[in-house]
Amino acid sequence: MHLYTKIYEFAASAGALEGYVYQKEEMDMKALPKWVDNLLAAYKDLPSEALDAFQSSLDQTIGRAIRSLTSTLGEEHETVMRLKSMVVGSLPDSPDDFQKKKWFQKS
Numbered sequence: 001m002h003l004y005t006k007i008y009e010f011a012a013s014a015g016a017l018e019g020y021v022y023q024k025e026e027m028d029m030k031a032l033p034k035w036v037d038n039l040l041a042a043y044k045d046l047p048s049e050a051l052d053a054f055q056s057s058l059d060q061t062i063g064r065a066i067r068s069l070t071s072t073l074g075e076e077h078e079t080v081m082r083l084k085s086m087v088v089g090s091l092p093d094s095p096d097d098f099q100k101k102k103w104f105q106k107s
Contacts, residue, residue, distance in 0.1 A: 003046075003047070003050065006042065006045065006046060007046065007050055007054075009042070010039070010042045010043065010046065011054075011058075013035070013038070013039050013042065014039060014058065014061050014062060014065075015061060017035060017036070017039065017062075017065050018061050018062070018064050018065040018068075020035075021065050021068040021069050022064070022065075022068050022095055023068060023095065024068065024072070025072055027072070032079060033078070033079050033082075036079050036082050036083055037082065039083075039086075040082050040083075040085065040086060043086050055088050055089070056089055058086065058087075059087045059088060059089040059090070059091070060092055060097070062083055062086050062087055063087055063090075063091040063092045063097075064092050064094075064095045064096075064097060064098075065083060065095075066080055066083050066084060066087070066091060067091065067092060067093075067094050067095040067097075068095040069083070071095075
């Protein structure tokens, strides 16, 4: 698979996860761990130079998902811990923390 395709599919899955868990109290606990495991496997398959280019954005996306999940599952839940393994920087303060401007947004 072409690298750009891998990056796109990984990013789409990460964004979809963030949206799926946002302010949800009930989730499909059969699907969620598999989704996170697949996301983690895809993350580990990406070259470090690609990750370096978007890691800070990923920290925000996955971080907001983590913040949503910890309110329901707790900080030490296995699924939360797997997601945390993909975060290099600091977590956003909340699932609503969208302060970072995206490259395509006007100032």
